[in-house]
Amino acid sequence: MARIELQSIAKSYGSVEVLRDINLTIEDGEFIVLVGPSGCGKSTLLRMIAGLEPISGGEFTIDGRRMNEVPPRDRDMAMVFQSYALYPHMDVARNMGFSLEIRKAAAEDRQSKIQGAAKTLGLTGLKERLPKQLSGGQRQRVAMGRAIVRDPSAFLFDEPLSNLDAALRVEMRLEIARLHQRLEATMIYVTHDQVEALTLADRIVVLNGGDIQQVGTPLDLYERPANKFVAQFIGSPTMNVLRAEAKGDSIALSGGTRIQVEGDVPASGVSELGIRPEHIHVAGSEAAQFSGRAELVEHLGSDTNIHVQVDGIGPFLVREHGHVPVNTGDEVGLFIDPEKVHLFAEDGRSLR
Amino acid sequence: MSALRKSSPLAVTGKYLALAFYLTFALFPLYWLAKIAVTPDKLIFSEGTAMVPSSFTFENFRTVLIATDFLSYFKNSLIVSLGTAAITTCVAAAAGYAFSRFDFRGKRLVIALMLITQMFPLLMIIAPIYKIVAAVGLLNSLTSLIIVYTAFNVPFATFLMQSFFDGIPKDLEEAGMIDGCTRFEALRKIILPLTLPGLGATLGFIFTAAWSELLFALMLINSNDTMTFPVGLLTFVSKFSVDWGQMMAAGVLALVPSCLFFIFIQRYLVQGLTSGAVKG
Secondary structure, three states: OOOEEEEEEEEEEOOEEEEEEEEEEEOOOOEEEEEOOOOOOHHHHHHHHHOOOOOOEEEEEEOOEEOOOOOHHHOOEEEEOOOOOOOOOOOHHHHHHHHHHHOOOOHHHHHHHHHHHHHHHOOHHHOOOOHHHOOHHHHHHHHHHHHHHOOOOEEEEEOOOOOOOHHHHHHHHHHHHHHHHHHOOEEEEEEOOHHHHHHHOOEEEEEEOOEEEEEEOHHHHHHOOOEHHHHHHOOOOOOEEEEEEEEOOEEEEOOOOEEEOOOOOOOOOEEEEEEOHHHEEEEOOOOOOEEEEEEEEEEOOOEEEEEEEEOOOEEEEEEEEOOOOOOOOOEEEEEEOHHHOEEEEOOOEEOO | OHHHHOOOHHHHHHHHHHHHHHHHHHHHHHHHHHHHHHOOHHHHHHOOOOOOOOOOOOHHHHHHHHHOOHHHHHHHHHHHHHHHHHHHHHHHHHHHHHHHHOOOOOHHHHHHHHHHHOOOOHHHHHHHHHHHHHHOOOOOOHHHHHHHHHHHHHHHHHHHHHHHHHOOOHHHHHHHHHOOOOHHHHHHHHHHHHHHHHHHHHHHHHHHHHHOOOHHHHHHOOOHHHOOHHHHHHHHEOOOOEOHHHHHHHHHHHHHHHHHHHHHHHHHHOOOOOOOOOOO
């Protein structure tokens, strides 16, 4: 059980402010992912929650109890480090049971918990090995086992998959998702990989430059980004953003092309239009709103990415489902889905 | 490809020849030491440069052990060297840990001061040291040597230990602290076992340095009771003659503790104890 609350949390090193006014409530059993570009303060925030980094301002509570000054060992949280941080002189079983050993748990109890975690993670045959005798994926599992054995009130993950190769990363991601389903524990997960964020999270917290940009479910962030940063950070490939202005109930792009938009268009303040690559489509000459030249075509099998240069407007990325018979150098007509248009103000705020 | 994997026999031969040459060069003085030690006195000068003496004797060893104060020198040296090594390593480990893990005001200043102490030639400071030791009434005592050696070795040993601590990822302590350790428990249960090679190397280094130190021992000690072994060796040189056989025998015996010490700590010197802790 752990309901974690951050109220106006701040962090500074001397005069350098790393985090400002962070407010966040994490419900019991929730899977929260902190995501953002490197240097945005996401790892620092996690380390402050863990107790490894002092909190400069604000209040941090777990189930209503103030935790700011509580040392890490009394916070009842387990953490999985990016580097795994396995104790090199202890075998797998002792690594996993170390927290119980420190807390002087009974030997049988310790053994059964280690056994349970080892079974869950497929480490049963490796209990006597030293960390150096394990592969990267196995080490990752031991690090997770060490966290599970403790049965903590919350799990903290600091970019746990970034040292694994692509295939293993997908596998471990699934395993973490399953773990969350099974344990129903509060989990806070830091990553810079938006795919991890979108697939694992109940809610995502997008951080940039020490501020929370938006908190919401993965679909929320994808469909209703609060600002241009979130719009471009979430979703792959990145959203196309073009200069634009409101003209009555339509939007004019820089080349003079007008785009009809479904719903209301704010009378003023529109400075940019955002459209995800999957919401622009290749169209025949009668349906096309404008056209451009295909500079590069990437055939991915399931999708086709077409980089189109439109005179007077700029480069576009178009993503079509399946195979599209377009070749590099072709003239292609484009059609923007009027329901999926995002509009941004000068300061990046989302207008729709 | 095969040329990359298998070096040519010529290169292998060359490599071993170079190694053999180096070993001969490094070990020949030791061989000569041992050879003279077992050569009977009357043959030392007559057979001069013969590689192997025509007859052997252990008479020199017997004389050194029974008829001279060698055992007392030996005991004094052992006390001084072990004392110095133990104290220096403890101080250096604590200081090295602090330098490696904490940021505190004046850290750079302390490091700079420690480096400065290493810049003066010993001859420059030997007179002031003598004055200080005399003033506190520690002349002719082993304590004075332990203090002086410790003071001179702590800076270097600290930097050595700091580099060993730097090599141990911070994550390990943090993982320990999250697992329920206090900082000190994490240090004792996680960091200390991983620092054993570093401690071994530092102990060995300081022990050898103190074991063979002559200059301060010569200055601060002149009573026969408190002489350390390097000073004691000089008693084999009298005004009119040098007792080569006994001197060399004493030298051979003096090698024994160093060798034992290194055999004892060599398993801690083997690196790679920390591999596998974090993804490298």
